[in-house]
Amino acid sequence: xxxxxxxxxxxTVGLHPPLGILSIRASSWWSEVQMGPPxxxxxxxxxxxxxxxxxxxxxxxxxxxxxxxxxxxLSCVRKAEAQIAAKKLDKEYLAIGGLGDFxxxxxxxxxxxxxxxIKSGRNITVQTISGTGSLRIGANFLSxxxxxxxDVYLPKPSWGNHTPIFRDAGMQLKAYTYYDPKTCGxxxxxxxxxxxxxxxxxxxMLHACAHNPxxxxxxxxxxxxxxxxxxxxxxxxxxxxxxxxxxSGDIDRDAWAVRYxxxxxHNIVLSQSFAxxxxxxxxxxxxxxxxxxxxxxxxxxxxxxxxxxxxxxSNPPMNGARIAATILNTPDLYKEWLGEVHGMANRxxxxxxxxxxxxxxxxxxxxxxxxxxxxxxxxxxxxxxEQVERLTKEFSxxxxxDGRISMAGVTSGNVGYLAQGIHxxxx
Amino acid sequence: SSWWSEVQMGPPxxxxxxxxxxxxxxxxxxxxxxxxxxxxxxxxxxxLSCVRKAEAQIAAKKLDKEYLAIGGLGDFxxxxxxxxxxxxxxxIKSGRNITVQTISGTGSLRIGANFLSxxxxxxxDVYLPKPSWGNHTPIFRDAGMQLKAYTYYDPKTCGxxxxxxxxxxxxxxxxxxxMLHACAHNPxxxxxxxxxxxxxxxxxxxxxxxxxxxxxxxxxxSGDIDRDAWAVRYxxxxxHNIVLSQSFAxxxxxxxxxxxxxxxxxxxxxxxxxxxxxxxxxxxxxxSNPPMNGARIAATILNTPDLYKEWLGEVHGMANRxxxxxxxxxxxxxxxxxxxxxxxxxxxxxxxxxxxxxxEQVARLTKEFSxxxxxDGRISMAGVTSGNVGYLAQGIHxxxx
Numbered sequence: 001x002x003x004x005x006x007x008x009x010x011x012t013v014g015l016h017p018p019l020g021i022l023s024i025r026a027s028s029w030w031s032e033v034q035m036g037p038p039x040x041x042x043x044x045x046x047x048x049x050x051x052x053x054x055x056x057x058x059x060x061x062x063x064x065x066x067x068x069x070x071x072x073x074l075s076c077v078r079k080a081e082a083q084i085a086a087k088k089l090d091k092e093y094l095a096i097g098g099l100g101d102f103x104x105x106x107x108x109x110x111x112x113x114x115x116x117x118i119k120s121g122r123n124i125t126v127q128t129i130s131g132t133g134s135l136r137i138g139a140n141f142l143s144x145x146x147x148x149x150x151d152v153y154l155p156k157p158s159w160g161n162h163t164p165i166f167r168d169a170g171m172q173l174k175a176y177t178y179y180d181p182k183t184c185g186x187x188x189x190x191x192x193x194x195x196x197x198x199x200x201x202x203x204x205m206l207h208a209c210a211h212n213p214x215x216x217x218x219x220x221x222x223x224x225x226x227x228x229x230x231x232x233x234x235x236x237x238x239x240x241x242x243x244x245x246x247x248s249g250d251i252d253r254d255a256w257a258v259r260y261x262x263x264x265x266h267n268i269v270l271s272q273s274f275a276x277x278x279x280x281x282x283x284x285x286x287x288x289x290x291x292x293x294x295x296x297x298x299x300x301x302x303x304x305x306x307x308x309x310x311x312x313x314s315n316p317p318m319n320g321a322r323i324a325a326t327i328l329n330t331p332d333l334y335k336e337w338l339g340e341v342h343g344m345a346n347r348x349x350x351x352x353x354x355x356x357x358x359x360x361x362x363x364x365x366x367x368x369x370x371x372x373x374x375x376x377x378x379x380x381x382x383x384x385x386e387q388v389e390r391l392t393k394e395f396s397x398x399x400x401x402d403g404r405i406s407m408a409g410v411t412s413g414n415v416g417y418l419a420q421g422i423h424x425x426x427x
Numbered sequence: 428s429s430w431w432s433e434v435q436m437g438p439p440x441x442x443x444x445x446x447x448x449x450x451x452x453x454x455x456x457x458x459x460x461x462x463x464x465x466x467x468x469x470x471x472x473x474x475l476s477c478v479r480k481a482e483a484q485i486a487a488k489k490l491d492k493e494y495l496a497i498g499g500l501g502d503f504x505x506x507x508x509x510x511x512x513x514x515x516x517x518x519i520k521s522g523r524n525i526t527v528q529t530i531s532g533t534g535s536l537r538i539g540a541n542f543l544s545x546x547x548x549x550x551x552d553v554y555l556p557k558p559s560w561g562n563h564t565p566i567f568r569d570a571g572m573q574l575k576a577y578t579y580y581d582p583k584t585c586g587x588x589x590x591x592x593x594x595x596x597x598x599x600x601x602x603x604x605x606m607l608h609a610c611a612h613n614p615x616x617x618x619x620x621x622x623x624x625x626x627x628x629x630x631x632x633x634x635x636x637x638x639x640x641x642x643x644x645x646x647x648x649s650g651d652i653d654r655d656a657w658a659v660r661y662x663x664x665x666x667h668n669i670v671l672s673q674s675f676a677x678x679x680x681x682x683x684x685x686x687x688x689x690x691x692x693x694x695x696x697x698x699x700x701x702x703x704x705x706x707x708x709x710x711x712x713x714x715s716n717p718p719m720n721g722a723r724i725a726a727t728i729l730n731t732p733d734l735y736k737e738w739l740g741e742v743h744g745m746a747n748r749x750x751x752x753x754x755x756x757x758x759x760x761x762x763x764x765x766x767x768x769x770x771x772x773x774x775x776x777x778x779x780x781x782x783x784x785x786x787e788q789v790a791r792l793t794k795e796f797s798x799x800x801x802x803d804g805r806i807s808m809a810g811v812t813s814g815n816v817g818y819l820a821q822g823i824h825x826x827x828x
Contacts, residue, residue, distance in 0.1 A: 031694075161715070284719075310533075312713070
């Protein structure tokens with residue numbers, strides 16, 4: 001305290017400070033560290049918080065809300081927590097690869113109970129820090145061991161965080177056409193054209209279901225052609241499945257593309273998240289899977305995944321994995337969970353339908369079919385930046401500049417107001 | 428055809444190998460002294476009473492599971508910084524620290540390593556004490572730093588090679604990073620005395636080195652959280668703007684919940700804001716935001732006076748049991764008739780003890796007595812109980828007489 005005071009006094013008076021004292025205080029290790037740009041999505045939430053308009057709506061939020069606009073902790077989660085608490089388990093470290101009961105169930109959920117991959121032991125599935133942690137482990141693994149190619153091809157657009165994840169892991173980012181702004185739908189031909197030019201052995205990122213941010217998913221027959229082309233091009237497929245169950249309401253349907261690719265012989269890598277479909281957001285529950293040639297290869301890959309994970313965080317957090325494992329492995333809870341996921345997906349679908357119905361009621365003559373066709377938590381409205389800005393300024397409706405809204409933030413109570421606002425800025 | 432044909436089987440983890448061999452052993456007298464987790468006097472894992480109470484309080488609140496901020500739970504990070512630096516620390520009052528929640532100590536060290544790699548471009552070298560925790564090396568290496576070492580442990584005395592350390596530190600190039608274990612050095616249990624810390628602080632300042640403190644055992648070393656944080660606080664007082672990793676794995680028994688903190692002590696609050704923004708940019712593409720459960724438990728304990736008091740008592744209790752085992756082990760070795768100098772077993776501090784046993788002696792201890800430890804002769808005192816200390820003394824005496 002004395003040092004700080006004396007240096008303040010000295011600088012005020014304008015005398016040269018004794019170098020011995022101020023050479024430590026004045027110099028700094030971090031003088032060259034620049035203020036980084038604020039997170040775009042966080043900025044939306046912060047502006048929303050400051051707004052005093054009672055009708056304000058936050059459509060930036062990437063977390064599910066119930067019809068009262070409140071966070072929703074699943075009933076099966078509360079039951080699982082109670083079961084776990086009653087067991088008075090210890091808090092000993094998990095293995096580097098995580099909780100076995102969780103990783104086994106996690107793989108089964110994605111691949112299907114009777115999947116040949118699991119039966120032959122040719123997958124290695126590790127517990128990760130939700131979807132982001134899974135993607136980063138995958139990126140680091142590819143960077144270290146997939147030396148034939150440095151390029152990762154993301155769909156255009158993709159989740160914002162994909163880019164720094166792969167870049168910080170040492171990969172190069174490229175893109176393939178995906179979204180068609182003219183139709184607010186899938187640019188199938190554009191995608192096939194671009195994919196056909198991707199150099200062999202490059203990594204291609206595919207969103208398994210409920211594409212983020214557009215909500216635009218390929219249809220099954222389109223997935224088949226993509227799988228075929230990707231095989232011809234000999235590309236390494238990285239599936240990001242953050243919304244299994246949350247997209248259509250059916251966990252098998254949402255995993256269809258992943259399972260189809262594997263059936264077709266693609267030895268994929270796969271990231272899974274339980275943030276949305278189990279509402280476990282802050283507990284950070286996820287999985288990373290490598291489908292290998294055989295069980296022997298899976299063992300080698302596992303050993304290297306552990307060597308990679310150990311110097312990042314040693315072993316993963318236990319709480320969320322215990323909850324997820326309890327749900328996945330307890331028939332009653334599993335059944336209840338399927339019902340709750342279906343319920344969440346249904347509410348989203350209902351909001352989509354209500355929004356379009358209300359827009360028509362407002363007198364909008366625009367084609368809003370894409371709002372219903374798109375799937376999952378997000379909707380790419382097609383609104384332009386100026387329109388988004390007006391929506392925010394005049395109606396206190398908050399969303400990201402690209403016109404993406406989180407349907408989870410829409411309720412039967414505010415969908416009418418939302419339709420008013422959107423109609424006003426687009427008529 | 429396969430993407431992974433060239434992926435080699437990696438070497439097995441040395442410490443895990445010890446535990447696995449222990450599990451396979453059928454000798455009823457077997458002892459696992461590789462375990463780096465506290466055990467009670469019945470050899471069982473110990474969940475702290477204050478932790479159970481905190482959990483009950485949290486469960487009753489029926490909190491949601493919304494994402495934490497990228498930097499973690501505010502109630503936790505504030506308390507975490509206060510615990511390390513002291514309640515009335517000038518650094519905290521002037522807002523010139525940034526403290527983020529991390530995935531226990533490893534996660535903290537890695538965030539720090541990544542941050543240094545990206546922003547401390549004047550030097551690539553990190554100087555670890557010889558020896559250091561095994562995982563320090565891959566943490567810094569995978570983050571892009573170069574590893575070097577300074578003399579620390581003296582195998583002749585099983586103690587601190589103070590002159591050796593000063594000699595080596597005096598040659599470290601300016602602006603390099605020096606890693607210091609705040610207390611309860613892992614794996615040796617050998618800590619500098621306060622007057623030695625003072626000379627080290629002075630020399631490090633002269634050499635203009637960036638200090639990285641690893642404090643994984645605050646409270647667990649001496650039983651007193653302020654005493655264990657003395658070196659960290661002294662360095663800061665002396666004007667070192669340190670970076671600091673903290674873990675709550677051992678001192679709160681929160682191992683698998685993964686609770687830790689990473690702190691950068693900056694020049695002023697404005698710099699702390701810049702550093703914070705860059706830490707967030709670094710963290711977001713690793714795991715987005717940290718796990719909530721353990722941080723809620725730790726925050727509840729640190730911020731609830733009754734629980735905090737109970738916690739201090741329990742940490743003191745754990746440290747005391749370890750100290751008692753050290754004394755019992757030496758007493759039993761003397762009873763066995765050992766004429767070797769075992770003073771270091773009592774002088775060393777924290778969970779681990781560098782016995783001074785050679786690899787051949789360790790191998791015999793394992794083969795003939797089913798006593799498991801790492802090849803370097805390191806034992807976890809946490810694995811010693813009043814029930815097995817006699818047997819341990821027998822075995823150690825047998826292989827060293």
